[in-house]
Amino acid sequence: MEMSALWKLSYGMYAIGTLDGKRPTGCIVNTVIQITSDNPVIAISMNKNNYTYDCIKRTGRFSVSILSEKTTQNVIAKLGFSSGRDTDKFDGDIFAWEYMDGLPVVNENSCAHITAEVITMTEMETHYVILARVQDAKVTSDYNPMTYKYYHEVIKGKAPKNAPTYQAPEKITDKETWACQICGYIYEGDLTKEPEDFVCPICKQPKSMFKKQ
Numbered sequence: 001m002e003m004s005a006l007w008k009l010s011y012g013m014y015a016i017g018t019l020d021g022k023r024p025t026g027c028i029v030n031t032v033i034q035i036t037s038d039n040p041v042i043a044i045s046m047n048k049n050n051y052t053y054d055c056i057k058r059t060g061r062f063s064v065s066i067l068s069e070k071t072t073q074n075v076i077a078k079l080g081f082s083s084g085r086d087t088d089k090f091d092g093d094i095f096a097w098e099y100m101d102g103l104p105v106v107n108e109n110s111c112a113h114i115t116a117e118v119i120t121m122t123e124m125e126t127h128y129v130i131l132a133r134v135q136d137a138k139v140t141s142d143y144n145p146m147t148y149k150y151y152h153e154v155i156k157g158k159a160p161k162n163a164p165t166y167q168a169p170e171k172i173t174d175k176e177t178w179a180c181q182i183c184g185y186i187y188e189g190d191l192t193k194e195p196e197d198f199v200c201p202i203c204k205q206p207k208s209m210f211k212k213q
């Protein structure tokens with residue numbers, strides 16, 4: 001089987017928002033699709049290990065913020081490379097957000113916001129496919145929605161192992177390389193020469209999270 005055939009599938013970039021009790025939480029997904037048009041139903045693919053999954057299961061509700069090409073890497077780093085289990089992702093002023101129908105939505109250059117109520121969850125090996133009825137939807141800008149291809153090819157972003165479309169990074173150089181253990185970003189050269197406050201350009205983790213390959 002040619003796995004690379006699956007890499008030809010297209011996706012977008014989305015922030016899922018939900019609640020941990022009263023605390024807003026959520027994560028990044030690239031898998032949101034519209035399933036029906038009348039009284040619309042959407043589907044997302046959510047890793048069983050994501051804290052967001054636990055919270056959606058408890059509350060039965062989530063929001064989708066459709067990210068644009070102008071959305072900063074800070075939003076993706078915060079929501080896509082750390083867990084709401086041990087971080088308050090919506091705390092501080094890293095990105096702008098607000099509540100829509102009681103659920104957190106990202107305002108930082110997003111294109112649209114959707115809120116949805118879970119209909120059913122189908123269990124696969126690593127992920128749940130969550131089908132949900134759209135409750136409300138609002139266009140927030142006319143910016144171009146960020147595609148997964150744009151995120152990889154223009155922003156040079158990575159996806160962690162929890163993403164259903166994860167691809168292990170390839171070694172593409174003979175130079176010394178260091179891999180970020182969080183997002184897989186490959187640093188070429190001698191990382192020890194970087195200052196102590198160096199952070200991964202993709203997931204903003206410190207130098208200590210890099211391992212020499």
Ligand SMILES: Cc1cc2nc3c(=O)[nH]c(=O)nc-3n(C[C@H](O)[C@H](O)[C@H](O)COP(=O)(O)O)c2cc1C
Pocket residue numbers: 025026027028029030031045046047048049050051052053076079080081082083084085127151157158159160162163164
């Ligand atoms: C570009 C990108 C795409 C992602 N796509 C998905 C996805 O479709 N489904 C999923 O379950 N996780 C996906 N993730 C991973 C989660 O966002 C990540 O594991 C997050 O840290 C989970 O946080 P939580 O434990 O607070 O839920 C993606 C992450 C990135 C950066």
